[in-house]
Amino acid sequence: MKLKTRLLPFESANFTVILDHNVAKKLDVKLGDRVIVRFNGRSLTAIVNTAKDFPIDSIGIYTNLARVLGISEGDEVEVEATSPPLSLQIIRKKLQGLKLESDEIYLLVKDIVEGKLSELELAAFVTAVHFQGMVPSEIYDFTISMVNTGQTLNLKKKPILDKHSLGGVPGDKTSLLVVPIIASLGYTIPKTSSRAITSAAGTADRMEVLAPVTFSIEEIEEIIHKTNGCIVWGGSLNLAPADDIIIRVEYPLGIDPFFIPSILAKKLAVGSTHIVLDIPTGRGTKVKTLEEARRISQSFHEIAKMLNMNLQTVATYAEEPIGHAIGPALEAREALQALKTLNPPDLVDKAASLAGTLLEMVGEKDGYEMAIEALKSGKAEKKLREIIEAQGGDPNIQPEDITLGDKTYTLHANDSGFVYYIDNSFLATLGKTAGAPIDKGAGVYIHVKLGEKVKKGQPLITIYSSSSAKLQLVEKLIEENTPILVGRTAGRRMLLEKIQYQPTRLVPLER
Ligand SMILES: O=P(O)(O)OC[C@H]1O[C@H](OP(=O)(O)O)[C@H](O)[C@@H]1O
Numbered sequence: 297m298k299l300k301t302r303l304l305p306f307e308s309a310n311f312t313v314i315l316d317h318n319v320a321k322k323l324d325v326k327l328g329d330r331v332i333v334r335f336n337g338r339s340l341t342a343i344v345n346t347a348k349d350f351p352i353d354s355i356g357i358y359t360n361l362a363r364v365l366g367i368s369e370g371d372e373v374e375v376e377a378t379s380p381p382l383s384l385q386i387i388r389k390k391l392q393g394l395k396l397e398s399d400e401i402y403l404l405v406k407d408i409v410e411g412k413l414s415e416l417e418l419a420a421f422v423t424a425v426h427f428q429g430m431v432p433s434e435i436y437d438f439t440i441s442m443v444n445t446g447q448t449l450n451l452k453k454k455p456i457l458d459k460h461s462l463g464g465v466p467g468d469k470t471s472l473l474v475v476p477i478i479a480s481l482g483y484t485i486p487k488t489s490s491r492a493i494t495s496a497a498g499t500a501d502r503m504e505v506l507a508p509v510t511f512s513i514e515e516i517e518e519i520i521h522k523t524n525g526c527i528v529w530g531g532s533l534n535l536a537p538a539d540d541i542i543i544r545v546e547y548p549l550g551i552d553p554f555f556i557p558s559i560l561a562k563k564l565a566v567g568s569t570h571i572v573l574d575i576p577t578g579r580g581t582k583v584k585t586l587e588e589a590r591r592i593s594q595s596f597h598e599i600a601k602m603l604n605m606n607l608q609t610v611a612t613y614a615e616e617p618i619g620h621a622i623g624p625a626l627e628a629r630e631a632l633q634a635l636k637t638l639n640p641p642d643l644v645d646k647a648a649s650l651a652g653t654l655l656e657m658v659g660e661k662d663g664y665e666m667a668i669e670a671l672k673s674g675k676a677e678k679k680l681r682e683i684i685e686a687q688g689g690d691p692n693i694q695p696e697d698i699t700l701g702d703k704t705y706t707l708h709a710n711d712s713g714f715v716y717y718i719d720n721s722f723l724a725t726l727g728k729t730a731g732a733p734i735d736k737g738a739g740v741y742i743h744v745k746l747g748e749k750v751k752k753g754q755p756l757i758t759i760y761s762s763s764s765a766k767l768q769l770v771e772k773l774i775e776e777n778t779p780i781l782v783g784r785t786a787g788r789r790m791l792l793e794k795i796q797y798q799p800t801r802l803v804p805l806e807r
């Protein structure tokens with residue numbers, strides 16, 4: 297059937313079209329079925345949404361579909377019903393707890409990249425993997441398939457250093473320091489990051505406060521040629537493009553069962569030769585204990601060995617947020633301050649430890665001291681400014697130029713004493729409820745760290761948002777729950793809380 301296109305200003309993870317009820321009936325498709333859309337010798341499978349009283353000579357086209365097929369308003373397209381993709385059967389197989397074969401995984405990843413699966417179907421798959429897990433061969437096949445369904449970066453200058461975190465600890469802006477430290481010492485570091493998965497900001501969200509993060513492969517090569525490094529969004533690059541589509545489904549669910557393929561595929565796609573992999577370990581994060589961190593490290597190594605990758609995993613302290621700032625703008629500001637002042641100390645120590653580990657992997661001695669020297673001398677700050685400029689941002693940006701949410705709420709200490717508990721996961725929830733990471737200025741500033749002495753009435757945390765309604769939701773959450781506990785004595789406090797039974801209360805998702 298031939299239909300005229302109406303461009304609709306919406307994006308979706310898959311390709312979506314809108315048809316009038318009667319047109320859908322004529323095509324013999326229902327809500328959620330698939331159609332093939334053909335235009336100018338190219339075609340795509342799209343998922344049908346139906347509407348009442350939509351013009352019967354037209355088809356509503358979402359922006360991402362229009363972009364890929366090069367469709368403009370009023371173009372004529374050919375539309376025809378098609379059957380569900382084979383990969384749906386593969387999802388069913390995983391739901392039954394069965395192991396997937398290489399060719400099945402490739403087909404599934406290809407269908408994900410080609411937008412053939414709806415978010416609902418993808419969510420079922422992500423949830424199945426969350427509960428069923430994957431065996432090493434599946435993780436390996438997933439990683440390879442994610443790379444082979446995208447483009448790759450072929451940098452000539454070796455070695456290629458890289459750093460990646462499993463994520464999960466709030467406020468982890470470490471990459472914004474590690475990349476310039478390494479690049480300032482003459483090494484190549486093509487850092488691609490994802491956006492937030494479980495937290496209030498991912499590195500791509502943080503960097504976007506300072507400069508654009510969306511580039512083509514050719515543009516990335518140019519940025520790296522100029523500066524030795526980059527900090528860009530993996531999802532924009534068509535490097536392992538399945539990754540970002542999966543992350544969009546994982547984000548609202550607050551789960552991350554694909555972390556190994558997600559991370560290793562990105563590293564493989566840029567040709568990294570030496571990788572330091574950070575496993576933040578602590579309460580309220582993805583990895584709660586050192587034992588768990590060691591187990592995850594084993595799995596990473598098993599896959600890295602199959603891929604011939606040189607990997608060093610490190611477990612890092614994550615019992616509380618890194619630094620004080622949580623949320624894209626607050627974190628970008630804190631990273632700039634840290635490059636200038638070497639404060640806060642935990643952030644600087646973490647960045648120097650990771651950069652130092654990488655430097656020693658390529659044969660340098662005293663990597664930690666080298667990294668600290670790159671910070672002290674101002675070389676690392678200068679390098680970040682070069683990278684910001686090469687990515688199209690303002691190289692002279694100062695911490696105080698960064699705009700934060702104009703609505704704030706501060707929680708004060710009810711009592712004097714010592715901070716003995718900080719709830720990582722609840723702080724991430726507060727940041728997200730305030731609007732982060734989409735609202736770049738939204739987030740949480742924690743005024744105190746574990747073990748610090750506080751006086752009654754002293755501010756504990758300040759929440760930023762650009763929305764009063766969101767801030768009210770935050771206040772409500774804080775009425776029901778405490779993100780920071782203060783006790784009268786220094787050191788150990790055994791009683792954390794007398795927990796009230798609340799029959800109607802929903803238990804937050806385990807992350
Ligand atoms: O905390 P959540 O949102 O789960 O994890 C996602 C974050 O972890 C990784 O950090 P990096 O790129 O090594 O800095 C990802 O790229 C992303 O920025």
Ligand SMILES: Nc1ccnc(=O)[nH]1
Binds near residue numbers: 461462490552554
């Ligand atoms: N699943 C992931 C966790 C952390 N970083 C990523 O890029 N992906």
